[in-house]
Amino acid sequence: MELTHRSKLKLLAGLGAAAILPAGPALAQGYPRRPVELIVPFAPGGGTDLVARAFADAAKAHLERGIGVVNRTGGGGAVGLSEIMAARPDGYKIGLGTVELAMLPHMGLVRFSADDFLPVARLNAEPSAVTVKADAPWKTLGEYLEHAKANPGKIRVGNSGTGAIWHLATEALADKLGLRFNNIPYEGAAPAVTALLGGHIEAVAVSPAEVSAQVQAGQMRILGVMAEQRLEAFPDVPTFRESGTDLAIGTWRGIFVPKRTPAEVVETLRQVARRTAEEQAFRDTLKKLNLTWAYLDGPQFAEQVKAEDATFKALMTRIGLAR
Amino acid sequence: MDNLHLLWGGVQTLATHPTAILLSIFGVAAGIVIGALPGLTATMGVAILLPFTFSMDPVSGLLMISGVFFGGIYGGSIPAILLRIPGTPAAAATAIDGYALAQKGQAGLALGVATISSFIGGTLSVLILIFLAPILAGFALKFSASETFALAVFGLSIIASISGDSLVKGLIAGFAGLLVASIGLDPMGGFPRFTAGYTELFTVPFIPVMIGLFAAAEVFKSMEEGELRARAMAQIGRLLPSWPQLRGLTGTLLRSSGLGAFIGAIPGAGADIAAYVSYNEARRFSRTPENFGKGEIAAISACEAGGNACTGGALMTMMTLGIPGDAVTAVMMGALVVQGLQPGPLLFTDHAELVFTLLAGMLFCYLVLLALGLGSLRFIGRVLMMPRSVLMPLVLLLCVVGAYAINNSVFDIGIMLAAGVVGYFMQRWGFPASPVVLALIMGPMAEASFRRALSLSNGSYDFLWTRPITVALLALAAVTLLLPLLRRRKGGGPGGTPEALPATAAGKE
Structure with a gap:
């Protein structure tokens, strides 16, 4: 049914075009x-x-x-x-x-x-932004990664679901540096950010926009973004690449x-x-x-x-x- | 007091702002229609209207969206009461007693109570948002996975209250619901379970199941009635509750509004859970718990007040923490950001004037909801004057359209119809449908949060008894589930079924 209808339309359209429009290369196909x-x-x-x-x-x-x-x-x-x-x-x-x-x-x-x-x-x-609470002991990405190295599996990182991009971002980081994180999947980024705010986990890896309200309010700190360049919205936050980890994922x-x-x-x-x-x-x-x-x-x-x-x-x- | 002053300033600003007033009226009206149509949700309405607000001034745009949000939650109760079509998951709770009352020829009363309760619940929750936001905002953060798990278990225990005549059949229905809820992607590992290769089954098509179980089943049942009589289905009856009736609801309204605002503030918990919990608590405190499920106005009142009170709670979490608790507030947060207002702890102080104008406008939206609701009831109730032979096919049509509209998926229509057939036999054999819906809402939440809590504690089960809120909620769940059994033991005389007892007792009075 779909086909006949469509071909009818095409026919009509073709006739219409032939009658009214001057033929031109761009219009030959008549899309859309x-x-x-x-x-x-x-x-x-x-x-x-x-x-x-x-x-x-x-x-x-x-x-x-x-x-x-x-x-x-x-x-x-x-x-x-x-x-x-x-x-x-x-x-x-x-x-x-x-x-x-x-x-x-x-x-x-x-x-x-x-x-x-x-x-x-x-x-x-x-990009993925590794974010921790403002009162977390790690001030820089380096400190955070060092802590992760010393305590494998201890840092609980919230993400927006198993197999989702933010989970993979954390896994890619772990894979690159031989670290181990305790990945906690949530139903989307917002619940993960809530859990971080409530102190139930140590970090999240979500997009910068998803934590921008809390960062602006001074409740959270972005340690680094997995981007090619620094972000316009957060010019002070270093990229992972600058900190010596060649990783851009998002x-x-x-x-x-x-x-x-x-x-x-x-x-x-x-x-x-x-x-x-x-x-x-x-x-x-x-x-x-x-x-x-x-x-x-x-x-x-x-x-x-x-x-x-x-x-x-x-x-x-x-x-x-x-x- | 300071807030009162600011609020008064907001009222004055609003009064000089006719566009905002008109748009909030439009928003509420659109919201009621969207909520009343099965398959269209407040989230969709808000998302579709969002682009139009880009070019509006902040107050007008945000009030229109708030109006859709409020109206959408209330609107779901109308078809739930009249036709047993729950327009929203929260309205599935309202449908239990609302439809029962409508069948008794008192649809008007049910609608009137629902409207007034929605208004009161919503208004109280906005007042809580205005005056208690700083105190209550932090509460949402106390809820970690273990608390959410306990809340979900408490929610599941409510099956005991909504089982109707037979607790055993209610539990069977609930467990069947839990089995259905386990279909889909495993919430922690992302493995597909029982999906038979259909990507459509990766998430349980919850709303089609609900529409099928309630509304389509009702249509199938009506086919049973041999002759298709051209009679009107029911009378509308009077619209407004009497003064003593309303006074009798005061406790229910206050309790449900508080519960609703509280639950709304918890991320991930919304109007559906609030409505069921309010129902449960209304029944617990009621002097006539045996009337619940048979057309008790306190039940309708509790569900509607609780469900609508969620709005204030959800807005509180979103505005003060910058965290959207559900899809609607997520979109509203987008709307705030678009207008240059970054939600978060600083919102109330940095933009006090605008925020309080907005809050005044929200109170106004609820007034509009009351006026539009009560004003249109007589007209809406006419639906019931239609001959059944016309009405029932129309209901089925609405079910099909509604099931399709949620995900634009023909597959979901099939799910809805299958659920309708199951629902028909469930009704026939005396199995209640609401426990299934409850299990579908709470089951995935319980599973995901339990496993998340285990991950958080590195595999230790200690969270079950070391966290006070968790323990309190689990204890509450145990009480809810065991209370009917204890009551039965106390009242179970020879011969009489326990359910018959209260009825005869009531008869003697």
């Missing part, structure tokens, strides 16, 4: 003829959803037909990502992919792999399409994503929401996804998460 559906694998109101809605809003000026945001939640992103992977590769159902698409496949939980997606553009990225969110999407459609989307991401309004909205703008064009983004996919695979195999 109807609104584009943007699948968000997480619930309304979360960081991923907010990025998607801000993007859809700003894209109005560049994509005539507009973008509709659809939340397909469940399974820590697995349900929505599966749907993006299985979507008809025609550019009418695209997805807001997150770092989970390079993680879930290694856990044996899903039928897709990172290769099933074609990155169009990265929109946002957040979440990212971007526009993805299924693998076999036609090149012209991908090209159109890439242009739209670039122009949208460069809109001042989009950047301002992200900033207001405490999200870091991190546009990266499709090809470079694809390299990053590929590299991280390999890193995660190796790491998850080593720590026994891979199946």
